[in-house]
Amino acid sequence: MSICTLPYEGKCELNVVIDIHGTKKELSVLVDTGFTSGTGFGLKLPAEFARFAKFTGTGYVRVADGREVAADTIPDVKIMQIGDHKFDKDGVIIPTLFMSGPRAIGVMFLQLYILKFDGPNKRATFDHAP
């Protein structure tokens, strides 16, 4: 049985509960398979969410149009829940980038699961690896 089933119509959004250094937030993020683990990050949140962090690491990232943009990061946002599926108290720790643009969850998290996009039936499912 899938741990999470989502509507999928060209794009897919996942409701997550996250913990930023003790502050819990519930939000919707875009499932972005182009946000590869090679970036070193697995979650992109709005810049203003950085204020919940007890510390941040700042660095320059290159965005799609070639600009170098300063952004805050933290190495340890905890994903506590996806859809109705709750993780244990430690959650899943994902390095996170705080910057403008759509909120997105990337492959660093997605690769932990079997993710199926079912276009004809307009749904996506997350399954545990066997």
Add this chain to the structure above:
Amino acid sequence: MTQIGIALENRHHCSCFGLYEKKLVADKYDFGLRRLRWGDIEESNAVDLRAILGRQIVSKLPTRLRIENNGRFIAVTYTGKVLAVCDTLGSLNEEIAGMHLKENYYIERLGHNTIAQI
């Protein structure tokens, strides 16, 4: 108390750098911050300022360290302390996550302008 440098030296929390350190590197790396007032700094500007200062701190690290670690990822605090140097951003993040830090830091890939392409 309206200027960043003064506030830092008096152990006040600085929204720009998030430090409680008694003395920052402001004397060594002053590039006009003292002219700014608290109200002038919005969070987006604070991120830019942290990045500018961080880049300057890394540029002042010993040349040998920077050459020997060219291409590796480095994290430094705004007091100039090197937290970690790792081959990948992933391993740097893992190492920092285990440090239970209380202060902000700057990340750079030595010899590169950016740490990631998003």
